[in-house]
Amino acid sequence: MRRIPLTEFAKEHGHTKAAQMLGCTQGALSKAIRVGRDVFVTVEEDGTLSAQEQRPFPSQRSVA
Structure with a gap:
């Protein structure tokens, strides 16, 4: 098992491919990174x- 920050995962695979792999849109992934959400991706042994x-x-x- 490997646990990596979303920013590193996106750099490794590219934003579009990383979003597809995680089942979200590229825009959602980019926004999560831009606003600094604390997201980690876990890659299991079986992929x-x-x-x-x-x-x-x-x-x-x-509250804004």
Whole structure:
């Protein structure tokens, strides 16, 4: 098992391919990186992928 930050995963595979691999759009992936979301991609031994966002608990939403 390998766990890497989303930014590194996107650099390694390119934003478009990384988004396809994770089942999201390139725009969603780019926005997550741009706004600094704390997302990690886990690559299992069999090649399956999953992505998790690490957030504090309890999470405080910012009120704008």
